Amino acid sequence: MFEKSTWIRLPRNVVVGHGVIDDAVDVVDDLHLQGRPLFVTSPTPREVAADPIADDFVAAGIEPAIVTIEKATFDAVERVIEAAEAEDAAYLVGIGGGKAIDIAKMASDHLSMGFLSVPTAASHDGIVSNRGSVPDGDTRHSVAAEPPLAVVADTEILAEAPWELTTAGCADIISNYTAVMDWRLAKRLKDVEYSEYAAALSEMTAEILVDNADLVRPGLEESSWIVTKALVSSGVAMSIAGSSRPASGAEHLFSHQLDRLAPGAALHGHQVGVGSIMTAYLHGGDRGFWRNIRDALSSIDAPTTAAELGIDDETVIEALTTCHEIRDRYTILGDGMNERAAREVATKTGVIG
Numbered sequence: 039m040f041e042k043s044t045w046i047r048l049p050r051n052v053v054v055g056h057g058v059i060d061d062a063v064d065v066v067d068d069l070h071l072q073g074r075p076l077f078v079t080s081p082t083p084r085e086v087a088a089d090p091i092a093d094d095f096v097a098a099g100i101e102p103a104i105v106t107i108e109k110a111t112f113d114a115v116e117r118v119i120e121a122a123e124a125e126d127a128a129y130l131v132g133i134g135g136g137k138a139i140d141i142a143k144m145a146s147d148h149l150s151m152g153f154l155s156v157p158t159a160a161s162h163d164g165i166v167s168n169r170g171s172v173p174d175g176d177t178r179h180s181v182a183a184e185p186p187l188a189v190v191a192d193t194e195i196l197a198e199a200p201w202e203l204t205t206a207g208c209a210d211i212i213s214n215y216t217a218v219m220d221w222r223l224a225k226r227l228k229d230v231e232y233s234e235y236a237a238a239l240s241e242m243t244a245e246i247l248v249d250n251a252d253l254v255r256p257g258l259e260e261s262s263w264i265v266t267k268a269l270v271s272s273g274v275a276m277s278i279a280g281s282s283r284p285a286s287g288a289e290h291l292f293s294h295q296l297d298r299l300a301p302g303a304a305l306h307g308h309q310v311g312v313g314s315i316m317t318a319y320l321h322g323g324d325r326g327f328w329r330n331i332r333d334a335l336s337s338i339d340a341p342t343t344a345a346e347l348g349i350d351d352e353t354v355i356e357a358l359t360t361c362h363e364i365r366d367r368y369t370i371l372g373d374g375m376n377e378r379a380a381r382e383v384a385t386k387t388g389v390i391g
């Protein structure tokens with residue numbers, strides 16, 4: 039008897055384009071959301087977007103509450119839940135980079151409340167996904183969470199954000215190639231749950247972005263358009279899979295470990311990009327594929343070396359040799375690399391000097 043079933047939860051409205059931040063109140067109307075919103079933001083996105091959007095809500099007769107978080111932690115999720123209860127909020131609006139959006143989506147899941155995703159940087163593919171990513175001691179959880187009811191991605195705001203945030207988003211997408219390789223390997227060796235549709239969408243997203251790399255240039259608003267569409271598409275792949283597998287493999291474990299060993303040194307997207315060069319090498323040996331990843335990253339100005347990340351060589355080796363322990367996710371790293379092998383891959387790919 040056939041007994042499979044699945045819920046693929048996706049946003050109802052994805053609004054992308056120049057000046058669409060002005061449509062936020064209309065988006066709320068279209069969703070028939072009533073009551074008071076709680077805006078979840080972080081310091082810079084608050085200035086850039088949350089305060090101006092709050093003014094539009096006030097003009098429409100809606101008085102939002104605002105909570106500003108500094109870090110993506112379970113404590114921050116707790117603070118947002120408490121603020122939502124204290125302010126009698128009816129829905130949440132996550133406004134910012136990956137940090138603010140992840141915290142809003144996890145709090146909204148806990149509160150059984152809808153949330154809107156308003157990215158201020160095209161820096162990560164969690165804009166649409168139904169996953170949150172949170173460090174917790176020696177580990178990092180990929181948590182099931184509420185997908186947004188709607189996304190409002192203003193390409194004018196995204197284009198004005200520092201360029202490296204956009205290149206980080208591109209690198210997060212380019213890393214899909216190795217994430218999918220790891221996923222297929224885990225399917226073959228460990229029979230993990232696998233979706234060919236999600237894998238194909240994730241790879242195709244990376245391919246389209248790389249094909250359009252010439253159009254991804256600083257100062258061009260069209261770049262934000264291209265990158266945001268890729269980030270949305272990659273998030274949809276995660277929602278189809280019901281896991282972050284299509285967009286997170288060993289290159290992400292490497293980045294999560296760097297977050298522990300060198301907190302704040304580099305952006306998430308940039309770290310996963312450099313990780314992806316090395317895990318592509320592990321998948322393919324000295325054949326060409328890792329060079330394609332490296333060249334794709336450098337074509338959009340993303341870092342390809344430890345020095346460009348601002349991370350020293352020894353920290354890269356430590357991350358490579360320990361990151362398989364971060365979570366129970368089978369990847370090309372298997373049960374871990376020894377130091378000699380780690381040095382070889384990092385040196386051969388030019389990540390360390």
Ligand SMILES: NC(=O)C1=CN([C@@H]2O[C@H](COP(=O)(O)OP(=O)(O)OC[C@H]3O[C@@H](n4cnc5c(N)ncnc54)[C@H](OP(=O)(O)O)[C@@H]3O)[C@@H](O)[C@H]2O)C=CC1
Nearest residue numbers: 080081082135136137158159161162164167169171199306
């Ligand atoms: N759930 C998922 O599926 C995914 C989750 N992620 C998670 O997302 C996070 C990475 O996202 P990322 O966006 O890099 O991290 P942050 O949210 O920390 O943002 C990076 C930096 O950009 C700043 N910033 C944001 N918008 C602007 C703007 N318009 N102008 C100037 N500065 C701005 C932030 O300022 P400030 O310091 O003031 O906040 C911060 O310093 C990680 O925690 C990662 O794990 C990533 C991919 C997928």
Ligand SMILES: O=C(CO)COP(=O)(O)O
Nearest residue numbers: 163171180282285286290
């Ligand atoms: O960053 C992600 C996808 O780009 C997902 O993060 P996790 O590795 O925590 O699942």
Ligand SMILES: [Zn+2]
Nearest residue numbers: 163210306310
């Ligand atoms: Zn990522």
